[in-house]
Amino acid sequence: MSKFAKMPTTYSKQPSKLLVYRWGGAFGPFKVNIPCGECTLTKDIIETTLEDELSGTHVEVEYKDWLTHLPEAILKGARHAPAVLLNGKVISQGVAINRGTLAAAVMVDHVDRYPIEGNHVFGKKNCGYCTKAKEFLDAQGIQYIYHDVVENPAALYEMITRAKQNVGGKTPITTPQIWLDGRYVGGYDKLVETFEKVEEVAAGAA
Structure with a gap:
């Protein structure tokens, strides 16, 4: 049976740390009193990205005045x-x-800090191979965490980042992407192929 879960909300490792130097402060006789539009926009982008694409990642943000x-x-x-x-x-x-x-950048750091564990399927609605992968695992009685990469933007970035670490940066990443016991499998065809190999080994050892 599948079960749904978001990215972890408790962490045992140090967070990714963002340090933002904004235009402001004072250095010697020089003082800045003019607002920096690019700095304000950067702050807004960081806040909204942490809420959406990076939801669930462990990030600390610090702001400092550049001149100071x-x-x-x-x-x-x-x-x-x-x-x-x-x-x-x-x-x-x-x-x-x-x-x-x-x-x-933050997702690469997050993935490096937190290797994937357990069984995971990253997919989306109206994806035939995603449905086949879930049905196959259900038939095998294997529990897994399912991540919808359309409904959860953070899952999309995590899937792409983790998959590219295994297949290379230039290889297109499609759905589903599957990990079993923390090990990268790939798509639906690779999933079936993996189980066929296991059955062959088991039959040979019998």
């Missing part, structure tokens, strides 16, 4: 505000961060 922390920012490579750093590495600066860039 100028020496520190320069040493970290943040030469233009707004600058966004993920775990100390600059992923965007000088303009409002791209939403896709943010989601992809």
Whole structure:
């Protein structure tokens, strides 16, 4: 039987850390009192992306005024505000961060921190092979967690990121994508093939 679950909400490891240097503060005689539109937009993008594409990931966000922390920012490579750093590495600066860039970078870090465990099927409605995969696993009596990648944007980013770690960055990722006992299987055909091999081994050992 399948069971539905979101991404984990409790974590044993350190969170991904976003540090945002925004245009503001003071350095010596220089002070900034003019609002930074790109900085405000970056903050809005981070907040909405964490609520949608990155829902369920473990992320901490810190904001600092760029001028006030100028020496520190320069040493970290943040030469233009707004600058966004993920775990100390600059992923965007000088303009409002791209939403896709943010989601992809954080999800890669999340996937690296939290290897997938158990049985998972990533799929979507009106996907014939997704239905076949679920029916196949149900017939085998195997429990699994099903992630709808359309209803849950975070599941889509997680599926793509985890799958590409196994098949390469240039390979198109389709649904379903399946993991059994934390090991990558692939799509429906690979699922059936995996069980056929297991049956062959079992028959040979009998």
